[in-house]
Each structure stands twice: as structure tokens, then as C-alpha cells.
Amino acid sequence: MRLVLLAALISVLVISLAGVALWQEKQRYRERASVATGNIARLLDQQISGVIDKIDLSLQTSSKIYAAMLDEGAFDAAHLNQHLAAQEALLPEIVSLRITDAKGIVRYGRGVPAEGSVDVSDRSYFAEARNDAADRLIVHGPFLARISKTWVMVLARRLSKPDGSFAGVLYANLGCSYFESILSLASLGPNGAATIRTTDLALVHRFPDTRNAVGSKDVSAQLREVIAARPQGGEYLATTKLDGVERSNAYRRVERYPFYVIVGQATDDYLRAWRLSVLVISSLASLTLLVAWFATFRVYRSQIRLNEDIAQRTRIGEALERIIAERAQLYAELERRKDALEEANATLEQKVEERTLELSKANQALERFARRDTLTRLGNRLAADEHLHEEFLRMKRSGLAYSVLLIDIDHFKQVNDQFGHEQGDKVLRHVAHTLNHSCRATDFLARFGGEEFLVILPATAPAQAARVAEKMRQTLAEARIEPVGQITVSIGVAAAWPSDEDENAAVRQADENLYRAKSEGRNRVAEDVRLPPVSP
Numbered sequence: 001m002r003l004v005l006l007a008a009l010i011s012v013l014v015i016s017l018a019g020v021a022l023w024q025e026k027q028r029y030r031e032r033a034s035v036a037t038g039n040i041a042r043l044l045d046q047q048i049s050g051v052i053d054k055i056d057l058s059l060q061t062s063s064k065i066y067a068a069m070l071d072e073g074a075f076d077a078a079h080l081n082q083h084l085a086a087q088e089a090l091l092p093e094i095v096s097l098r099i100t101d102a103k104g105i106v107r108y109g110r111g112v113p114a115e116g117s118v119d120v121s122d123r124s125y126f127a128e129a130r131n132d133a134a135d136r137l138i139v140h141g142p143f144l145a146r147i148s149k150t151w152v153m154v155l156a157r158r159l160s161k162p163d164g165s166f167a168g169v170l171y172a173n174l175g176c177s178y179f180e181s182i183l184s185l186a187s188l189g190p191n192g193a194a195t196i197r198t199t200d201l202a203l204v205h206r207f208p209d210t211r212n213a214v215g216s217k218d219v220s221a222q223l224r225e226v227i228a229a230r231p232q233g234g235e236y237l238a239t240t241k242l243d244g245v246e247r248s249n250a251y252r253r254v255e256r257y258p259f260y261v262i263v264g265q266a267t268d269d270y271l272r273a274w275r276l277s278v279l280v281i282s283s284l285a286s287l288t289l290l291v292a293w294f295a296t297f298r299v300y301r302s303q304i305r306l307n308e309d310i311a312q313r314t315r316i317g318e319a320l321e322r323i324i325a326e327r328a329q330l331y332a333e334l335e336r337r338k339d340a341l342e343e344a345n346a347t348l349e350q351k352v353e354e355r356t357l358e359l360s361k362a363n364q365a366l367e368r369f370a371r372r373d374t375l376t377r378l379g380n381r382l383a384a385d386e387h388l389h390e391e392f393l394r395m396k397r398s399g400l401a402y403s404v405l406l407i408d409i410d411h412f413k414q415v416n417d418q419f420g421h422e423q424g425d426k427v428l429r430h431v432a433h434t435l436n437h438s439c440r441a442t443d444f445l446a447r448f449g450g451e452e453f454l455v456i457l458p459a460t461a462p463a464q465a466a467r468v469a470e471k472m473r474q475t476l477a478e479a480r481i482e483p484v485g486q487i488t489v490s491i492g493v494a495a496a497w498p499s500d501e502d503e504n505a506a507v508r509q510a511d512e513n514l515y516r517a518k519s520e521g522r523n524r525v526a527e528d529v530r531l532p533p534v535s536p
């Protein structure tokens with residue numbers, strides 16, 4: 001906006017400067033035209049006055065000759081005519097030189113009719129000469145001459161008799177067209193004009209063209225106004241009525257005679273050079289304005305692009321800030337969720353640990369349960385097999401033999417059959433309890449089958465094992481279980497030796513020995529009959 005204002009200011013400045021320069025130049029041209037027309041008017045004044053002076057001199061001479069003739073009483077008409085003709089010949093400016101009598105009849109002069117038929121008593125100059133006795137030149141006109149039939153200005157002098165009374169008028173007809181030769185001398189340009197008017201503004205002659213308007217008093221209002229204001233001379237600008245051309249005019253009252261000289265230079269002529277300046281200066285100004293506006297437009301456009309660029313960058317910057325802010329929020333949210341996740345993980349780990357512990361305990365309980373006989377609360381067959389395997393490996397490591405006892409309740413089927421299953425169970429619990437009390441802390445007791453029990457005696461030789469078995473048998477046999485009464489057991493004893501390859505060999509042998517005890521009558525201990533292997 002500021003840029004456009006600056007361009008507008010420059011435009012106004014350029015236009016104003018160009019306008020002022022052109023206006024000043026126009027004034028200069030006008031002044032020059034005014035000075036030129038003033039000078040020409042002065043020149044024409046001198047020319048016209050000179051011509052009239054010359055004619056008046058001739059009139060004065062002729063007037064004196066006429067007076068002398070009357071004075072001497074020797075009036076000679078022929079001589080007078082000769083004189084007038086001679087004067088006429090000396091004055092090419094005039095159409096004729098004539099003399100009237102006191103009544104206004106033209107009497108003398110070249111070409112004057114002898115019968116005296118031309119009367120000028122009605123002419124104003126005649127009346128003035130008759131009424132005014134002063135010896136002076138009378139200038140009147142323009143008139144259409146009655147003899148020559150041409151437009152003339154009359155230069156007249158009163159003729160007086162020796163007693164001073166009015167004798168007639170001596171007058172010269174100065175052809176209006178004669179002024180052509182004077183006015184045409186003025187150098188006023190192709191459309192200039194020079195005019196002679198009488199003091200009452202009747203047209204005498206105009207150059208270049210009179211247009212049959214001699215005698216016309218039709219003049220522009222401006223001329224009338226300026227003459228009324230400054231009768232001696234001045235300047236004015238007007239459009240000439242006669243040809244419609246605008247001119248810068250100078251008018252001048254001819255100093256000693258009743259004429260106005262008006263010369264005018266056509267505005268078109270004296271402003272021709274100025275118009276060329278107008279063309280050049282306005283072209284330069286237009287070019288300057290065009291360049292200024294073009295530059296403004298370019299700067300304006302680049303400014304707009306710059307603004308758009310800045311706006312775009314601002315938008316991008318704002319978007320970036322938004323993204324950064326959103327990212328920061330996301331990071332914060334992520335941190336929160338990470339903390340929550342870590343917390344949840346910690347809780348989960350704790351719970352997993354708790355669950356794992358619980359599971360481990362449950363597993364241990366389950367394992368214990370899987371290895372425990374629910375009826376007797378002793379280890380079951382699975383526990384017995386595992387212990388046998390471990391004991392075999394321990395023996396292999398230690399080199400110390402161990403023994404196993406297989407204990408089976410005698411005729412237990414009868415107990416069940418006779419006293420019922422529950423009583424049978426009671427018997428089983430009793431046997432288990434008794435055997436448990438008979439074992440050392442290092443021994444292992446398990447329910448090996450339905451009514452069959454296994455005892456592992458670590459680091460125990462078969463003989464010692466047989467003694468343990470015997471003690472167990474006796475203890476059980478001595479006890480009384482209500483309502484069943486006394487029960488007995490058969491026991492097979494066997495030893496496992498470090499040289500054994502088969503870890504089941506001892507149990508198999510104990511089972512064989514048990515079978516032997518059963519078959520030999522029951523309620524007894526069948527010792528291991530195998531000999532210990534001989535050390536190499």
C-alpha cells in the first residue's frame with residue numbers, strides 16, 4: 001500500500017513538474033508572440049503614419065497653391081487640374097486627388113465629369129471641413145468612392161477664400177486596398193492576420209483576407225472591452241469572428257491619425273513549437289510513469305510473493321511446533337505407559353513368582369501325594385522304586401551293600417472276607433505303624449503292593465537285616481488287633497551288593513525269599529541264601 005502511495009506521489013510529482021514546465025513554456029511563447037505582435041503593430045503605425053504624412057504634405061501644398069490662385073485673383077482651372085494630376089502621379093498610394101466647391105460638387109481633379117454631377121456634400125468629411133475652419137487634416141472613411149467605385153479612406157483639408165470663408169474641400173482618396181502592401185510586410189506566420197480599423201472600429205483593410213467586409217464594425221467583444229479599458233494599445237486573446245481562428249493579438253492606436261492597427265499571431269502557429277515540447281515532455285513523463293508503475297508493479301508482486309512465502313513458512317513453522325508439541329505429549333504418554341507397564345510387569349513378575357511358588361508348592365505336594373499311600377501315609381510303590389534306584393546308585397558310590405525286606409501279611413484275604421474291607425484297612429494301618437516304629441531313621445519303609453511292604457536298610461548286611469526282620473515279625477505277631485485278633489507276616493530278606501549290575505536283583509531275590517517263607521508255612525523270615533560275591 002505504501003509502495004502504491006509512493007508511486008502515486010511520484011506520478012503526481014512528474015505530472016505536476018511536466019505541467020508546470022509546459023505551462024511556463026506556453027507563457028513564454030505567449031509573451032514572445034505578444035512582444036512580436038506589439039513590435040509589428042508599432043512598425044505598421046510608423047508605416048501608415050508615414051504614408052499619410054506624405055499625402056498630407058501633398059494636400060497642404062495643393063491647398064496653398066489653390067489659396068494663392070484665389071488670393072492673386074488669377075484662378076486657372078486647367079493649371080489646377082494639371083497640378084492635381086502631377087501630385088497624383090507622385091502619390092501611387094492614392095486613387096484620386098480632387099477639389100469640391102463650397103456646395104460639395106466635385107470640380108477639379110483627374111477624371112472629374114465636366115458637368116459637375118458628383119456631389120459629396122452629404123459626406124461627413126465635407127461637413128466637418130465646412131463647419132470647422134481649423135487648418136488640419138480630416139480623415140474619414142471608409143467610403144465607396146462615387147467615381148472610382150472602390151473603397152477608400154478620405155484625407156481632406158478645408159479650402160478657404162482669402163476672407164476665410166469656406167471655399168470647398170481638397171481631398172485624396174486613399175484606396176483601402178493600398179494597405180495590403182503595408183500589412184503584408186508583417187511577418188505573422190501562416191495563420192497570422194493584420195488589420196487596420198478606424199477609431200470607431202470600421203474595417204479599413206485586413207490581411208490576408210478582407211472578405212468584402214470593409215466598413216464593417218463587427219468585432220469581438222474582447223477587442224471592444226480592451227479598447228474601452230486601454231484605448232492607446234494592449235493585447236488580448238480572441239477568436240476572430242471573420243475566420244474563426246484564435247489569435248494572440250496586439251492593438252495599437254496610430255499616434256497621429258484615427259486608426260487602430262491590430263495584429264494577431266494564430267495560437268496554432270506560435271504554439272507549434274510548444275506543442276512539440278508538449279509531445280516530447282508528455283512522452284517522457286508517460287515513459288517515466290510507465291517505468292515507475294512497472295517497477296512498482298514488479299516490486300509489489302515480489303512483495304506479495306515474499307509475503308506468501310513468509311506466510312507459508314509461518315504455517316509450516318506452526319505445523320512443526322504443533323507436531324513437536326504433539327510428539328512431546330506422545331513421549332510423555334509413552335513414558336507414562338512405560339512406567340505403568342513396568343509397574344504392571346513388576347506386579348506380574350511378583351504374581352508369577354507367587355504363582356510359581358504356589359505351583360512349585362502344589363507340585364511338591366502333588367509329588368509327595370503321588371509318592372504317598374493315602375491309607376498308611378507311607379511311601380507308595382513309586383516312592384519305593386525311586387528309593388531303590390537312588391540307594392543302588394549310592395551303594396555304587398559308597399561301596400557299602402544294603403538290604404531289602406519284603407513283608408507280606410498272611411491270609412489277609414480271609415481278614416477282608418471275615419471282617420470286611422474296613423477292618424482290613426485298619427490292619428494295614430496297624431502293620432504300617434508297627435513297621436515304621438521298628439525302622440531306623442535312615443531306613444526307608446513303603447507300601448509296595450496291596451498287603452505288601454518294602455523296607456530298605458542302607459549299609460546293612462543280610463544277616464543284620466534278617467535280625468531286623470525277625471524283630472518286626474515278632475512284634476506284629478505279638479500284637480492283637482480288635483476285632484481281627486492276632487495277625488502274622490512273612491518276610492523275604494535280600495542283599496544288594498556293590499558288584500551287582502541289576503538294580504532290581506535284590507528286590508527280585510527278596511520276593512523269591514518271601515515266596516519261600518510263604519511256602520514254608522508263613523509267619524517266618526526267609527533270609528538271603530545268596531553268598532556275597534568274592535572280592536577280586
Ligand SMILES: Nc1nc2c(ncn2[C@@H]2O[C@H](COP(=O)(O)OP(=O)(O)OP(=O)(O)O)[C@@H](O)[C@H]2O)c(=O)[nH]1
Nearest residue numbers: 409410411412413414416421422424425450451518
Ligand atoms: N482291606 C484291604 N484289603 C486289601 C488291600 N489290598 C489288598 N487287599 C486284599 O489282600 C488280599 C490278599 O490275598 P492273597 O494275595 O490271596 O494272600 P493271603 O490271603 O494273604 O494269603 P497268603 O499271602 O498266601 O498268606 C486280597 O483279598 C486283597 O483283596 C487293602 O488295601 N485293604
